[in-house]
Amino acid sequence: MVRLQIALGVIITVVGLIVVAWIALNEDANLARRDQEILARRIERGAVLFEQNCYTCHGFNAQGVPGLGPPLNDREMLEQRAKEVGWPGSLYTYLVRTIAAGRIVSTRPEYLGGKASDPNAMAMPPWSEEYGGPLRPADIEDIALFLQNFEEFPPELLAEIATPVPEEGEQPPEQGEADVDAVAIDLFTQLGCLGCHALATVPGAVGTVGPALDGLGERAASIIADPAYTGNATTPEEYIRESIVDPSVFVVAGYPDVMPKGFGDQLSEEQLDALVQFLMKQ
Amino acid sequence: MLGLQDLRNLPRDFERKVRELLNQDLEEVVRERLDNRVRTITAGLDLEELRAIFRGDGPTEKPNPRWKVHTTSFLFHIRPRYYQRASTWFTHTFRLGWLSTYLFFIELITGIILMVYYAPTPNTAYRDMLNILSNVRFGLLMRDLHRLGAELMVIAVFLHMVRVYFTGSYKKPREFTWLTGVVLLGITLFLSFSGYLLPWDQLAYWAVTIGTSMADKTPLIGREVNLLLRGAPDIGAGGLLRFYLLHVLFLPLLAILFISVHYYKVSREHGISLPAVVEEGEMDEDRRRWAKERIDFIPDLLTHELFLSVLVLVAMVIAVTVWFDAPLESQANPQVTPLDTKAPWYFLWLQGMLKLGDPTLMGVILPGIIVAFLAAIPYIDNNPSRLAKNRPVALSLGVLGIIVLIILSYMGTPQWGIETPPAVRIIQDLVPQEGVGPFRKLGYEKIKLGTFETDTFTLPENPDEFDILFAEFQERVRNAPLASPQGVWEIDMLQPTLKRVKMRITWTKLDENGNVLLDEQGQPVRDKYEKVFFVHEDSGYEYE
Ligand code: HEM
Numbered sequence: 029m030v031r032l033q034i035a036l037g038v039i040i041t042v043v044g045l046i047v048v049a050w051i052a053l054n055e056d057a058n059l060a061r062r063d064q065e066i067l068a069r070r071i072e073r074g075a076v077l078f079e080q081n082c083y084t085c086h087g088f089n090a091q092g093v094p095g096l097g098p099p100l101n102d103r104e105m106l107e108q109r110a111k112e113v114g115w116p117g118s119l120y121t122y123l124v125r126t127i128a129a130g131r132i133v134s135t136r137p138e139y140l141g142g143k144a145s146d147p148n149a150m151a152m153p154p155w156s157e158e159y160g161g162p163l164r165p166a167d168i169e170d171i172a173l174f175l176q177n178f179e180e181f182p183p184e185l186l187a188e189i190a191t192p193v194p195e196e197g198e199q200p201p202e203q204g205e206a207d208v209d210a211v212a213i214d215l216f217t218q219l220g221c222l223g224c225h226a227l228a229t230v231p232g233a234v235g236t237v238g239p240a241l242d243g244l245g246e247r248a249a250s251i252i253a254d255p256a257y258t259g260n261a262t263t264p265e266e267y268i269r270e271s272i273v274d275p276s277v278f279v280v281a282g283y284p285d286v287m288p289k290g291f292g293d294q295l296s297e298e299q300l301d302a303l304v305q306f307l308m309k310q
Numbered sequence: 311m312l313g314l315q316d317l318r319n320l321p322r323d324f325e326r327k328v329r330e331l332l333n334q335d336l337e338e339v340v341r342e343r344l345d346n347r348v349r350t351i352t353a354g355l356d357l358e359e360l361r362a363i364f365r366g367d368g369p370t371e372k373p374n375p376r377w378k379v380h381t382t383s384f385l386f387h388i389r390p391r392y393y394q395r396a397s398t399w400f401t402h403t404f405r406l407g408w409l410s411t412y413l414f415f416i417e418l419i420t421g422i423i424l425m426v427y428y429a430p431t432p433n434t435a436y437r438d439m440l441n442i443l444s445n446v447r448f449g450l451l452m453r454d455l456h457r458l459g460a461e462l463m464v465i466a467v468f469l470h471m472v473r474v475y476f477t478g479s480y481k482k483p484r485e486f487t488w489l490t491g492v493v494l495l496g497i498t499l500f501l502s503f504s505g506y507l508l509p510w511d512q513l514a515y516w517a518v519t520i521g522t523s524m525a526d527k528t529p530l531i532g533r534e535v536n537l538l539l540r541g542a543p544d545i546g547a548g549g550l551l552r553f554y555l556l557h558v559l560f561l562p563l564l565a566i567l568f569i570s571v572h573y574y575k576v577s578r579e580h581g582i583s584l585p586a587v588v589e590e591g592e593m594d595e596d597r598r599r600w601a602k603e604r605i606d607f608i609p610d611l612l613t614h615e616l617f618l619s620v621l622v623l624v625a626m627v628i629a630v631t632v633w634f635d636a637p638l639e640s641q642a643n644p645q646v647t648p649l650d651t652k653a654p655w656y657f658l659w660l661q662g663m664l665k666l667g668d669p670t671l672m673g674v675i676l677p678g679i680i681v682a683f684l685a686a687i688p689y690i691d692n693n694p695s696r697l698a699k700n701r702p703v704a705l706s707l708g709v710l711g712i713i714v715l716i717i718l719s720y721m722g723t724p725q726w727g728i729e730t731p732p733a734v735r736i737i738q739d740l741v742p743q744e745g746v747g748p749f750r751k752l753g754y755e756k757i758k759l760g761t762f763e764t765d766t767f768t769l770p771e772n773p774d775e776f777d778i779l780f781a782e783f784q785e786r787v788r789n790a791p792l793a794s795p796q797g798v799w800e801i802d803m804l805q806p807t808l809k810r811v812k813m814r815i816t817w818t819k820l821d822e823n824g825n826v827l828l829d830e831q832g833q834p835v836r837d838k839y840e841k842v843f844f845v846h847e848d849s850g851y852e853y854e
Contacts, residue, residue, distance in 0.1 A: 030366030030609050033617035040617075044624035047631060055447050061850065063444040068846035073640070075808060075844040089804060165433050166641055177805050 074174030093220035123172035130154035212306030353383035396601035397582040406470035413463040430554035435510035457636035478696030485688035504557035515642035586696035662722030753852030792817035
């Protein structure tokens, strides 16, 4: 018995050593793989947290919402911003600190519209629970990792992010009308209209700052017929154009006059037409 | 002082020394020196003796040098010099007490290594776990071994108790040994449970929240006990630190103390019991004498235990490399109650009991009575015989107890008695809050972009995994107990390496009488459940 157990014991020990050696040989590769997976999953989590907490001001795709918050996904932000404000650390630490502590005084009032001149308004509230916000340090880090992941973006891809990339073999969108619609949806997304307006036909458009734009084409006619209407439009198209170019002329009842005023200068004539045509059909 | 004369003599002295050395039997000298070394290390066994031990031969000197080890060596003095043969029969003890002790040591060692990389605060604990997995060589191995060892130890201790019960080994004079055993069972369970919280993930947080809220139900002092454990009304930094201290300091010390007492009683005072047949059963007298013969600890039992040690350790290492993974969910979040919370499996029986009635009665008083009864078994059972045929009542009660335990544990599993709304259930099954689930399991590459609707989707001719999964979703949505249900998946890219998935189920709202609710425009009101999540290129879900 003693001999048998010693012999078996030696064999088992050798097997054990082989297993451990095998683990050891693969350990570095496995560590690297798990590191990558953990990072990837933190980015996923950060994206969820961003969609839950930040879309109202920075848009669903972090493209910014005029008048509410700056874009966080553009080259300027990702490559210049930290240097511009004299931040000594990396982009990542800049993001973490900014998100955690918020910002008391706006650094770029041009993004804030009317709010910037309000001395009591905080540019961005703090988000970390350390400073009275709702998120924990790990949450903030995950969001920062997510935002940092925009770095991989080649700028030319920026325009495409909002609309799904057509799959191979799928029909390309038809020319003509569909094309104009695509331009309009792009604009609606890029300009951040979706941050304030809900619209069923545009993915991600669920904003509640402004009225939902579904059924606007029909509604527009009754608005201009209403005696309470203070603008100059005589047709529904004109009303929609006016609402975009000069929102203050008529402010929809129950909503504040916060829609940004500069869209008229930003948009070319074709782009404006595309938007109006598109909204008419809603 | 070294004089001139000495210097002059030096060459001659040197020559003489060399001659002396050459005249000796070199082999002899080396062996003698080696022998002395070996004797100091092995507390008195020389090389020849060691080899005899490993060959399984008898002692080479008189008096038996192997016995001396038991007085000169600290570690060996804990073990008796000899056992009665029958008490070491495998089928008598199944080595379960030994296994419990061995696992405890494995836990100590792996635990100390894990402690090096772990700080018990809410902001660092979870991060440290991730670091152990992704940045510490053999970190995953240590963690898995520690977790597996803990669960095995619970099993081993429990089975050990069961065997002691069925062999009647708790009877006079071993009542006190049994009592310390019951304390050890409690310590083992609480060691496991206190360790459960430390990773600070959702699984841990909610299991422990439920566990400690049970303490709340204790009459009179419940609130105080709970506060003492948690350090605050809710588990937070204070609670984590307290559980940590319990887990790495207080309970291990207590365990070492009680294992020592327990072991002292077993090996020094009473010896391991003989099987009942040998002690009082009918048996050929020669065979009985043989069964009661003394066998030495060295070498028979020593080699046996060494053999078992490597066997168990290697089996554990293989188990964790092949299939056993210590779970790690997302970071603990007091704001998000998971859909399925469950107790660690060794407390499922308690959760099952809680479903049966009043929490104070079922969660505190009854378990208290059970423990008291367990401790009192040797004093209640005054049947002097240990033979199975003389203990019909005790044995049937034991079997009954185990069956009840299994049933209660089954009732404690989450499926039993808790319902989730159908839309939530369908999506939760596809993309669970924790873990991977079939959708993520497809992997980044196979997740298609676009909008997919249950109303319009038809399975293409050569469906891929994605299509099949959507078809299953379609099937479940259509059959869900909801009024005109509709399901949508919207999938687009948010970043070049990140896909965004929206899953939504909408259905028509009904009032209590089953009538369709209408809004101001006369349209039916739709209810919806939506989940938005992301899949990153490198997440590696497909490999899990
Ligand atoms: C950490 C937990 C425990 C450890 C490390 C431990 C260790 C041991 C060891 C090494 C033995 C020697 C015999 C054998 O290996 O079976 C033993 C015997 C014994 N144990 Fe335990 N034990 C533990 C828990 C328990 C429990 C939960 C009970 C019962 C409630 C118990 C009751 C006994 C009794 C009565 C004996 C004497 C059995 C005999 O003489 O045949 N022990 N224990």
